[in-house]
Amino acid sequence: MIRMKTNIDREIIKFIQGDIPVESHPFASLADRLNLSEEEIVEHIKDLQDEGVIRRFAAILRHYNAGFNVNAMVAWKVAVEDADRVGKIMAGFDEVSHCYLRDVPEEFGYNLFSMIHARSDEQIIALLRQLASRTGLSNYIIIKSVRELRKVSMEYV
Amino acid sequence: MNNLDRRDRQLLNLMQNEFPLTTQPYLDIARQLDISEEEVLNRIQAMKQNGIIRRTGAILDSKKMGFYSTLCACRVQEEQIDKVAAIINAQKGVTHNYVRDHYYNIWFTLTAPSHDEAMKIIRDMQQAAPIKVLTMPAIKTYKIKVSLDMGDKDED
Structure with a gap:
């Protein structure tokens, strides 16, 4: 550990x-x-x-300043047994930076999260259409960020 | 908005995707791009100063580090957002925090040395602020790779 x-x-x-x-x-x-x-x-x-302790060694950009000024967190409703198939498809898209299956409260219900970075709203919409058709999922919500309150790297030690 | 030329964009693509782990990484990058090491260092300094590069270093796996992490969401009255955000952000394990366009309007990530400690932090937050925090820990990770394709041509 x-x-x-x-x-x-x-x-x-x-x-x-x-x-x-x-x-x-x-x-x-x-x-x-x-x-x-x-x-x-x-x-x-x-x-x-x-050993996998370091996932990547790289430069980390401020995506907004790098011209990727639209980011959307998209939460999808997926059957748990179908999540691996969907997750793999989504992971294949360059614009998808993060994709997780989450344990969510029933009152929320959307359990597969994908984070998308793009240069415009149009790009986001086009990409979502592609993701939906490739995965066959239709039940999703876009949870757009309105304002950044904090963004730092974790200090483990 | 930003005045990145082709070299800058090549440099950013390289640094995001194949940063050389060597004793002189910037010299190795310079050789790949066929420019001097000094130019690489100057360009990186400039892109840090104008806020394009946040940092260069390791992205650690919180689980492998023995830590617990979870996405959290809560609903806050519009006029209370800044006050509540200050309470949430006072925890050093809160690394990302955004106001979002949803019924749950504050979304943050929490990383803590253990599950119990994370739950204690959330209890403390709920005592200090009038919020109910939903936790949504990842069960499976299909992708974590932030790499922004900067292109390498003069025009997009």
Whole structure:
């Protein structure tokens, strides 16, 4: 479970859960502090990635500023036994960034969530039409964001 | 709105999808794009300053880290939104929080070291604010990959 076996893991995770420095040797300061070589730091990071603790190592953009100014959370009603089929189809679309089956209260009822990023309302509508026809689902709601109240990365350590 | 040229867009695509895990990642990126490392660093700095790049680093798997996470929703009176948002956002495990166009108008994500701790945080929120929080934890994940296709041509 928790991959915090050593203090080194902890320190590395603490360093890479945030924003690494934009400089020629971004891991040098960390290596120095931990008395390791930069190569060893990189190997550690790769190990964490192989174990799945790190899902991805990448640049994360502010999608609004990058021109993807429409994002929609779409919640679909799906039979649980049909969810895998639908989830796989949705995952195949580049515009779908997240797709989950959720355990939802009955009063809400829409249990399959997909997050969609696009450059216009028209794109969203066209994409939803495609998703609906490819999956055969017709019961969904679009839950658009009106205002961002908070968006940060999780600090685990 | 943004003045990204073709190189910037190639750089963003590369950094989102195949960031090199090496001791000098920016030099490796520079070689791939056939520009200098200095130019890569300058372009990245500029795109951080104008708010396009949020950060560069690891996206961790909360479950593998031993954490519990859930999507939450609640209904708040329009005029109370900011007050309630401040109460919700005071929790460090709340990483995303949006006002949304739905009967449940506040939607946030909560990540906590355990299920019990998450439930305690929600109980505390419900005591501090007049809200009933619905929790919607993921049972299955079909996709998590935010990668925005920036294109690499001069025109879209």
